[in-house]
Amino acid sequence: MDISPKITECEEYKILSTHLANPEKTDAILEQLTTCAKFSLSNDKLESHLLELWNSILHLSSQQPHSSNQQDSMVKLLQALVTDAPSLKDTNGKEVEVDGSKVWRGLPLFGQQARECWNFPDDKKVDTKIRDAWINVNAFVARLTAAAVNEHGGERPGYNALDHSLYGIWSLRNAVEEELENLPGKTTVDASVGAAAVWILYAGRTLKGLSDSDKTYSGKVAKPGFKCKDQEWRGYNKDRWQLWTKELAKAKSLVQDDSIQDLVKQAMEIMKQ
Template identity: 30%
Template sequence: MPLNEPDWIASDPSNHFIFNRLVTFLDETAASPERIEELVVDASIELSSAGTQQPTVDQYRTESRYLFAILLVVVQQLDPDAVQQDHLIRLVLKLRDSPVPTSVTQTIDQHDLDSEDMNRNLDNFIHVWGAFEFDAPLHPRLHDRPKNIDFETDRPPWRQQRGQYLSATSWANLNAFMAKLHTAAPDVEQLDLWGLFAMIEALEQPLSPAELEDAAPPAAYWIIYAGEELKQNDFPYAYYDNGPGTNRLPWSKGVLWDGQHAFNPARWEFWLQRFKAIAERPENSEEVRDVARRAFDFGSSLE
């Protein structure tokens, strides 16, 4: 299936190059899967060197965010079970290992020394993800919740037009990718939080059948692709306690928080039983029932 290239990418030569290089990478890996390691290295080198030569830290940070935003535009169009998502995971891991240019380290403010590790920590990927989340089909939308402020007053081009949101399929595809990335790089802090958030959104608040069409698949994919990791994780970063999911801020721990951190066996079992109930609800589509059933079956196998 041809991938859609939004105008903000197609109209800018630098953005178009990145998009086209990602498409070429996917085509090459599909045609020659035995060359995956070589192709990952080649693509990462080209993408890493495509921006400003000898950039400052601000230039490098901005260009890195554009790269990851374009990559996520591609990801949201890829079926979670398609091997193309897995190939892009390998590319992100290779980009993560790329050292920041010397010019970047020379222009880092003394109070911003963590920027030296921005690639290793996937800081720019996580920043871009947060922008996509504000356009996600959550109920209610994230920017409509009490105490939530959309700080993107100067909206980057990868944000949706005001009043428009990502489709349920796009958001589910993105969550599947994030879950796979967490499994592949569990040492990256904060990735797992979006798994917790997906569970809170879909399973820990009352939703109509129509709302579950949006919320259930992202949560299910977290169990399917990162269930073992989530089951072992105590989510040590979550600390806000804002009541039900409809009021959550980033870093919310949810109403089923128990003990020092966010996870406990009773909560895991609650999630699985909610997936089982969704899988048996005739009001929901066959697609949603199927992915909920997959999540229940896989999650149960981990007990």
């Protein structure tokens, strides 16, 4: 994961940390974030501000246990940014866009920043700290996706900016469509399988709905992993969901940590429903 620890020094991180301590004061946090955005716009630093804001959110989410109330609070804050925060306007009264998306409705650059930290170091051994951070950030993005897409695979009106279902494919592909035995170290295996499990745990119904509705993506971004290389999958489908169900059960036997084994067990129960 590429999240610099220096992010904890920025103003955006401090604002968000305050929110986690007082999650009921959402309106006040939205006002603070809007004030920061206006200031950065006037100094031609809006993009930098947004990247630091999103990086702060991703870092904080990686440090909060996946089942915690703090993760719920972060999801609700992003939902509020999309639907409740006043749009940012320039001196001419025009809504400001960054990279083709409106601030705040489109959460511009959030997906780009999430992609930057979506580089799990599966080519080397990881420690439990990195393992847990990887599982936590996967759970957070899964929660966002479940807030954006219903159990039938349809978008919830107004929340399309929170849909990162493609990342679910990436995490499940790494865990059950590749050769886990080739990963360097048991903790690395636990991290990969645990990340897949929390996607099912927090967005399983959504992913099943996307599978039933054959959700596809352009190009080869959702291509199958090595064990399924002969398939022509380009997204979610029923056959892929069935394979995930079978292979996740097999992957459980490779997991060492008891708590992650329990996550996988919970995920398997959801997939059987």
